[in-house]
Amino acid sequence: MDDETTTYPLSDRDVFARRIGEWRPKLHRYCARMTGSVIDGEDVLQEAIVKALDGFVAASPIANPEGWLSRIAHNTVLDFLRRRARQRGAHADEDPDMVADTEEIPDREVAAASLHTFMRLPPSQRSSVILMDVLGYSLREIGDVIELTVPAVKAALHRGRARLREIAAEPDDRPLPALRTGDRERLIRYVERFNARDFDAVRDMLADDVRLDLVNRARREGKRDVSDYFTNYDRVGDWEFTPGFIDRRPAILVRNPELPQERPAYFVLLEWTGGRVFNIRDFRYASYVADEAEVIAL
Numbered sequence: 001m002d003d004e005t006t007t008y009p010l011s012d013r014d015v016f017a018r019r020i021g022e023w024r025p026k027l028h029r030y031c032a033r034m035t036g037s038v039i040d041g042e043d044v045l046q047e048a049i050v051k052a053l054d055g056f057v058a059a060s061p062i063a064n065p066e067g068w069l070s071r072i073a074h075n076t077v078l079d080f081l082r083r084r085a086r087q088r089g090a091h092a093d094e095d096p097d098m099v100a101d102t103e104e105i106p107d108r109e110v111a112a113a114s115l116h117t118f119m120r121l122p123p124s125q126r127s128s129v130i131l132m133d134v135l136g137y138s139l140r141e142i143g144d145v146i147e148l149t150v151p152a153v154k155a156a157l158h159r160g161r162a163r164l165r166e167i168a169a170e171p172d173d174r175p176l177p178a179l180r181t182g183d184r185e186r187l188i189r190y191v192e193r194f195n196a197r198d199f200d201a202v203r204d205m206l207a208d209d210v211r212l213d214l215v216n217r218a219r220r221e222g223k224r225d226v227s228d229y230f231t232n233y234d235r236v237g238d239w240e241f242t243p244g245f246i247d248r249r250p251a252i253l254v255r256n257p258e259l260p261q262e263r264p265a266y267f268v269l270l271e272w273t274g275g276r277v278f279n280i281r282d283f284r285y286a287s288y289v290a291d292e293a294e295v296i297a298l
Helices: 013-034 038-059 066-084 123-134 137-148 152-170 181-195 200-203 223-234
Strands: 208-213 218-221 240-246 249-255 266-273 276-282 296-298
Touching: 013 038, 013 066, 013 123, 038 066, 066 123, 066 137, 123 137, 123 152, 137 152, 181 200, 181 240, 181 249, 181 266, 200 223, 208 223, 218 223, 223 276, 240 266
Parallel strands: 208 276
Antiparallel strands: 208 218, 240 249, 240 296, 249 266, 266 276
């Protein structure tokens, strides 16, 4: 981390809130790898940000605000993993004196591992590898975030890197995701109407109590308040929708039609009830979430 920009006493909540916007993509990379999903990673990050803003006044002045927020994000991730019943213990059974010393140099090969691959590491190893090899934290900074000694961090880092290299050599034999016929037809129909800019037809697909989360920008509820969302899309031409999967979840992939060969710039998630859309999550203003997602076209 850059100590000149992140290590300083901070007691102004508004300044802290603005700085969060700068740190958000970086913290999302951590949360996504810890949870194994760019979507879950954003959910955890949002929860961590709320906790940080709520607790800022009581904790200020904060000497290292980015490190403080990172620690909150880490603890929020662990809470999420426990709730998801995948937690195998925050600390692996590591003996710092029984492993080779680990140099404080990020391993770029390890950093390129997929989100799914990281999930096969115990949480302490996963945290240590992500914080150093992906985000560039020092051993001391990692210890501060995950509350381990430097020797314990070295042990977790050494074992985590070794295990990731073993996993990387194994074939990924997971089957491709699939949608049931009805779900597939609904998603395709929504996409086709959206691409045709037939927004009256799209509105007819909405539940009366539909909710919109324009991630990192605004939230709306109810058909009337959500209606402007479609009006705003009609005003711009930098999008084309395609049905597919993000981290193996049904999603709408959004590309710039002038750059059809590029990865999706962002994505949209829909939830349905009774054949109607009741929840829309649009990541147009949080495009960093799609950067490292597993993308599969339908």
